[in-house]
Amino acid sequence: MILYTVTGKAGNEGYLDISKSGDLTGKNIYVNLTNKCPCNCVFCLRQTKKMLEGNSLWLREGEPDVETVLDLFGQYDLSIINEIVFCGFGEPLERLDDICIIIDSLKKQYPDLKVRVNTIGLANLIYEKDVTPILKDRVNTISISLNAPDEKEFLELTRSRFGIRSYEALKEFAVLAKRYVPNVVMTVVEKVMPEEKIEKCRKICEDLGVTLRVREFED
Numbered sequence: 001m002i003l004y005t006v007t008g009k010a011g012n013e014g015y016l017d018i019s020k021s022g023d024l025t026g027k028n029i030y031v032n033l034t035n036k037c038p039c040n041c042v043f044c045l046r047q048t049k050k051m052l053e054g055n056s057l058w059l060r061e062g063e064p065d066v067e068t069v070l071d072l073f074g075q076y077d078l079s080i081i082n083e084i085v086f087c088g089f090g091e092p093l094e095r096l097d098d099i100c101i102i103i104d105s106l107k108k109q110y111p112d113l114k115v116r117v118n119t120i121g122l123a124n125l126i127y128e129k130d131v132t133p134i135l136k137d138r139v140n141t142i143s144i145s146l147n148a149p150d151e152k153e154f155l156e157l158t159r160s161r162f163g164i165r166s167y168e169a170l171k172e173f174a175v176l177a178k179r180y181v182p183n184v185v186m187t188v189v190e191k192v193m194p195e196e197k198i199e200k201c202r203k204i205c206e207d208l209g210v211t212l213r214v215r216e217f218e219d
Ligand code: SF4
Pocket: 037, 038, 039, 040, 041, 043, 044, 045, 046, 089, 090, 091, 120, 158
């Protein structure tokens, strides 16, 4: 499943292929481009065999190419939707160049199209350079999973292939992205994280000058 909407129900049944999503007015369209990720989070749905076998977000046929994604988008009127969100079952910025081509093409037709990227915030480590300037005029919102109040816990949870430097890199990515992206948000999940840790994360976000969004827990 490459383009989908979310119904609000938890789990696989909460994702609806765009072709089965009915009237798209005011909805978010999620774009699922890759299974790749620099992390291996302990809580990631990719960890469970059942999810890998049964989940419609796992790209069994491999990554869709840009043409396939644009052809799919071409079947729908994007002037009525809320925003498109690069998200899915991997780290979308693993396909940064392709994301840019897709956004540029869509924005030619829909200049006011709102674009969000949900990310683990490690793109500058993946590409070994500051890639945030590429986001300018392309991405309206970047939503970074903060996951933890310190570097040690972050690494324990995400098992990032970049090791202990990941947390600092993520925070730096948020600050650098602020220069080019109007809305930079960090997220943690309520209930998964105790209140005192959420407060620490709030303070970190205040210091970085970004917004903390406490996401609802979905079982
Ligand atoms: S960053 Fe996201 S996709 Fe990657 S392992 Fe963690 S939860 Fe899964």
